[in-house]
Amino acid sequence: MNELSLHHLIDDLAAKGWAQRHLILPQALTRELAAECRKRAHRGELSAAGVGRGSAQQLQEGIRGDHIQWLEPGQSEASDRYLELMDELRLALNRALFLGLEDFECHFALYAPGTFYLRHLDRFRDDDRRTVSAVFYLNEDWQAEQGGALRLYPADGSEHEVLPQAGTLALFLSADMPHEVLPATRERLSLTGWFRRRGNEVW
Template sequence: MTKFSEEQWIDWVDQLSQNDFVVIDDFLDKQLFESIRTYFLDRLEMDGFSDAAIGALNHKQLEKSIRGDKIYWLERKNDLEMESFFQLSDELIQQLNQLCYLSLSGCEFHLAHYPIGAFYKKHIDQFKGRSNRLISVIIYLNVGWKPGDGGELKIFKENGGELLVEPLAGRCVMFKSDTVPHEVMKTQVNRYSLTGWLLYQPSTLGYLLG
C-alpha cells in the first residue's frame, strides 16, 4: 500500500527530524476518514469507551483535574474494520525506519473522545522506565470544527514558543514522544481523534496511559 509519494515522506520526515514534530493535512483520504469515523461513532454508541487514566502499571489512576477524555483501545486482530488504517500505520513505520533508522517494530492506538469541557493538561507521552514509545501520532476525526470550538493541541517548542494546532478533519500530528510537551485545550464540542504511538518494540506491559 503506497498512499504518498517518496518526496512527501521525505519532506515530512525532515520536518519531524528538525522540529521534533510535523503537522500533515489530509493524511486520511475521504473513504478512510469516513470508515474510521463511522467505526468511532459505532463504538461510542455501544458505550465501548472507558475513562482514561494517568500513570503506568500500579501507579495508574483516574484524575479528572488532569485529563477528561474517554478511550477505546484498538486491537488489530479484533477491530477488523480498522485494517485499512493499520495498513497505513505499517507504511508509516516502514518509511520512518527507512529514512530515520528508528527500528520501529510496532504500534498501539486508541480512539479518544473528549466530551464537552474535557481537556488534558501539559504532559509528555513517554513514561519514566518505559522508553519504547518513540513517535506520537494524533489524527483528528472532527467534522466542521471552527474557531471557538476549542480542543486544540498546544505544542511547547524547545525554544520556548508555542504552537496551537487546530483539530481539523483528517489532519495528522506526529511528534517525538520523549521530547515534546503538549496539552489538549478545553473543548467546547465533542472532540474525536485516533491517537497512538509507534514503538521501538511491541508493548508487553498492557495498555497504560492513553
C-alpha cells in the first residue's frame, strides 16, 4: 500500500470524518477482485442483502438493492491479499488515531443497474463495534454520467460524492457519516467493509 496515500487517507479521516484515494492498491489486484466478484455472481453465490441485523434482518428492495457475499480467509488468493492489505490499514489507523480496531469484516457487493441503497448509517443500534467503514471500487472506465456514486453527508451540511471508479478507496466514520448509494445505469461492483473495535452488543 502506498505510504504517502496512506498518510493522506488517515489525515483526511481525522480532519473531516471521511477520506478517499485513487489507485491505492495494485491495479492487477483490483482487476482480479472484480473478476472474482463476477465469478461468484455467475455461480449464484451472492445473496440479496438485508436491512438490520440478526433475527431482525429483512429484505427491503425499496431501501437496499445490492447482492453480497462475505469474504472469509482461504476463499481465493486475491481476496486473501485484499484482507492482508486491509489489516495493514487497520494497524496504521490504530498507530495514528488510537482507535483500538481489532478486526475487519467485508463483503463483495454487486448492484444491478437501477438499484440503490437509501441514506443510512453503518453502525447498528444494538452493536457499536463498527468504527471505520471502507469501500473499495472495482469498476473500470466508470463515467460520472453513469451514476452510482457514494454520496456522503458530513456534519457541516455539505455533500460529497465518490464515483465508484476502479481503484478508489473511500473511508468514513461508521457512526457519524450518513450516506447513500445512488442508482447507476451499469453494474456496480465493490468491496464494502468495516474496521471494528471491541464493543458492546445489546440483545
